[in-house]
Amino acid sequence: MGKIVLVTGVARRLGGRFVRRIQRDPEVDRVVAVDAIPPEHHLGGADFVRADIRQPAIAKVLAEHSVDTVVHMDVTGTALGSGSRASVKETNVIGTMQLLGACQKSPTVKRLVVKSSTNVYGSAPRDPAVFTETTPPKSLPSGGFAKDAVEVEGYVRGFARRRPDVAVCVLRFANILGPSADSPLAEYLSLPVLPTVFGYDPRLQFVHEDDVIDVLRLASHEPRRGTLNSGTFNIAGDGVLLLSQCSRRLGRPTVPVLLPAVTWVGSALRTLGMTDFSPEQIRLLTHGRVVATGQMRETLGFQPKYTTAETFADFVRSRGAGLLPPEVVAAAVDRIAALPLPGGGHLSTKSAN
Amino acid sequence: MADAKVIPFDDDRSRGGAAQRQSRRRGVGSRRKGEPAAVREIPEVKALPESPDQQDDVLVTQEDKEPQAGWDKRIAGGLAFLRRRLTGDYEVDDFGYDKELTDQVLMSLLRPVYEKYFRVEVKGVENIPSDGGALIVANHSGTLPLDGLMMQVAVHDNHPKNRHLRLLAADLVFMLPVVNELARKAGHTLACAEDAERLLRRGELVGVMPEGFKGIGKPFAERYKLQRFGRGGFVSTALRQGTPIIPCSIVGAEEIYPMIGNAKTLARLLGFPYFPITPTFPWLGPLGAVPLPTKWTIQFGEPIPTDGYPPEAAEDPMLMFNLTDQVREQIQHTLYKLLVQRRSVFF
Numbered sequence A: 001m002g003k004i005v006l007v008t009g010v011a012r013r014l015g016g017r018f019v020r021r022i023q024r025d026p027e028v029d030r031v032v033a034v035d036a037i038p039p040e041h042h043l044g045g046a047d048f049v050r051a052d053i054r055q056p057a058i059a060k061v062l063a064e065h066s067v068d069t070v071v072h073m074d075v076t077g078t079a080l081g082s083g084s085r086a087s088v089k090e091t092n093v094i095g096t097m098q099l100l101g102a103c104q105k106s107p108t109v110k111r112l113v114v115k116s117s118t119n120v121y122g123s124a125p126r127d128p129a130v131f132t133e134t135t136p137p138k139s140l141p142s143g144g145f146a147k148d149a150v151e152v153e154g155y156v157r158g159f160a161r162r163r164p165d166v167a168v169c170v171l172r173f174a175n176i177l178g179p180s181a182d183s184p185l186a187e188y189l190s191l192p193v194l195p196t197v198f199g200y201d202p203r204l205q206f207v208h209e210d211d212v213i214d215v216l217r218l219a220s221h222e223p224r225r226g227t228l229n230s231g232t233f234n235i236a237g238d239g240v241l242l243l244s245q246c247s248r249r250l251g252r253p254t255v256p257v258l259l260p261a262v263t264w265v266g267s268a269l270r271t272l273g274m275t276d277f278s279p280e281q282i283r284l285l286t287h288g289r290v291v292a293t294g295q296m297r298e299t300l301g302f303q304p305k306y307t308t309a310e311t312f313a314d315f316v317r318s319r320g321a322g323l324l325p326p327e328v329v330a331a332a333v334d335r336i337a338a339l340p341l342p343g344g345g346h347l348s349t350k351s352a353n
Numbered sequence B: 001m002a003d004a005k006v007i008p009f010d011d012d013r014s015r016g017g018a019a020q021r022q023s024r025r026r027g028v029g030s031r032r033k034g035e036p037a038a039v040r041e042i043p044e045v046k047a048l049p050e051s052p053d054q055q056d057d058v059l060v061t062q063e064d065k066e067p068q069a070g071w072d073k074r075i076a077g078g079l080a081f082l083r084r085r086l087t088g089d090y091e092v093d094d095f096g097y098d099k100e101l102t103d104q105v106l107m108s109l110l111r112p113v114y115e116k117y118f119r120v121e122v123k124g125v126e127n128i129p130s131d132g133g134a135l136i137v138a139n140h141s142g143t144l145p146l147d148g149l150m151m152q153v154a155v156h157d158n159h160p161k162n163r164h165l166r167l168l169a170a171d172l173v174f175m176l177p178v179v180n181e182l183a184r185k186a187g188h189t190l191a192c193a194e195d196a197e198r199l200l201r202r203g204e205l206v207g208v209m210p211e212g213f214k215g216i217g218k219p220f221a222e223r224y225k226l227q228r229f230g231r232g233g234f235v236s237t238a239l240r241q242g243t244p245i246i247p248c249s250i251v252g253a254e255e256i257y258p259m260i261g262n263a264k265t266l267a268r269l270l271g272f273p274y275f276p277i278t279p280t281f282p283w284l285g286p287l288g289a290v291p292l293p294t295k296w297t298i299q300f301g302e303p304i305p306t307d308g309y310p311p312e313a314a315e316d317p318m319l320m321f322n323l324t325d326q327v328r329e330q331i332q333h334t335l336y337k338l339l340v341q342r343r344s345v346f347f
Helices: A013-022 A057-064 A085-105 A144-162 A184-189 A209-220 A243-250 A259-272 A279-287 A294-298 A308-319 A326-338 A342-352 B009-015 B018-026 B041-065 B067-087 B099-117 B146-158 B171-175 B179-185 B193-201 B233-241 B264-270 B285-289 B311-315 B317-341
Strands: A003-008 A028-035 A047-050 A069-072 A111-117 A167-173 A175-177 A194-197 A206-208 A231-235 A254-257 B121-123 B134-138 B165-169 B205-208 B245-251 B297-300
Touching (some): A003 A013, A013 A028, A013 A209, A028 A057, A057 A085, A069 A085, A069 A209, A085 A111, A085 A144, A111 A144, A111 A209, A144 A167, A144 A279, A167 A209, A175 A184, A175 A209, A175 A308, A184 A279, A184 A308, A194 A259, A206 A209, A206 A308, A231 A294, A243 A254, A243 A308, A243 A326, A243 B067, A254 A259, A326 B067, B099 B146, B099 B179, B134 B146, B134 B193, B134 B233, B146 B165, B146 B205, B146 B245, B146 B297, B165 B193, B171 B179, B193 B205, B193 B233, B233 B245, B233 B311, B233 B317, B311 B317
Parallel strands (some): A003 A069, A028 A047, A069 A111, A111 A167, A167 A231, A175 A206, A194 A254, B121 B297, B134 B205, B134 B245
Antiparallel strands (some): B245 B297
């Protein structure tokens, strides 16, 4: 008998993509897609069940379809449409509690995959440069999505203790980017001019949407030979990009703002509805965050297709050029090179090419 | 004992008149007659720093033959660099270390200070392995961590393989704007076991100054007296990775900002571990922040191997204390030796 997979948070594009993709896997018999609002995109042949995971009704859905694999993707930082921060927090925390409660009662559930975030590590100057799965954060996130993620992981750990027969996999994703990414960071990077924190150049790590889908699939199925897909894993593309590099590659100029003023600018932008400039995001854009992905490679056996730089390049392609496209800047430098000394200009264009 | 041989700073000042300042430029020869004992050290000492100079000379003569082509190449190289920087087409590692920027810009900014201002002499660079991880442990002094930066230049410019030193810095460095950005780009990272182990595992050369703020912020009267070496965490890190520990003694950094007082209230207000008061700072304002042009010597000592110990050795506090003491003694001993050999603070 094939597997029956329940996916939460399918009204988001990433959830929708995952539902469409996992149906094509031969092991999967049926996909039950759950969200509180009907998705705008199609879900392939999946059964959409409109259910709010904050309500106990989710237990009925689990029992009715005798689900054996639960992929919990409804842990997100921003509201879909016009939800408030409070309702997002409720979906994240209460929703997870309800879902886990339902899973605990269900005799059929064998596998649980939770989409978490590297936000759980926080971001502080006193942290080590690279976080591993076991690094305790020096300063726990005090609020916002990061705190939700910490609490969600806490409940998931409790569930794993109470139901040792269920394989539990927590995937901590770095910033997800891609052509259709709708994360707060993607919104930030789409601003025409990027406000940055003066005197700080954070290190950022990205993971491509395609890799997110692939690693979720890997975690949802039986582990491959020699690998183990239960536990907690950091998921990120190789390498690191500095924010200054990102802005140059995007061709969007930066405006350095003093740290005390940043908070003010952030709330102003939030009021205008331009971006969700939450305090945790400001901290990420101040101190940056890099995670180690050794566990992902060695234990989970996952090799991301895109590095951080390639993920970002793909994102840049999808967003189009900013005010100062890198090609234009490069051409301007070449023109300067050609100006004073004909010999010098010739050499420089050759080396640049 | 050796402390008595430390040449008091004030004596130097009274001696250091205009006549001596002139003779400094003319070089060693004029002083040889006066102090024959010290002369014997000079050829050995001079041998190392001269080699890069000679290379420079060769470069210059080549450029003389084809000055036009040399300049063209340099301009082209500069513009290609500018192009890469402006389009973001460069790489940084997990720690934010920007090799290209360090090589092309940051090192070039530090080099004049290293060569012309502090005239750093480097000894024992052959003690640094040409590949694989190693932990360089040095004394810390001078109110501002210039000694770390000079050590970084010393290793890079004198080592035959031009190895880059990855310094471990205090958390204060990563809290200050601009400073944290430059520190990360120059390859420094937070002084914690996780980062140090990660770097050593990758086979990097890691520099640490275990005295920390106790060493750098000590009053001038306690110069060249090593402070407690933290909790010896650097030893267990090296033991766990089996990398050698290279003791390093830096002479000259103590006198760049003679700290005669510490404005503790102001320091607490600003969130700094100390607020230095020197004969010139803060009285002369920014001018008072110019370090005194002392003559530096950086000596790398014999490596202390750590690979012969069993894996549980890193958990053995007695062994750790012993090794910490061994490293500390060796640095202190070398400091005294270098101080005895030193002719004056400024030359």
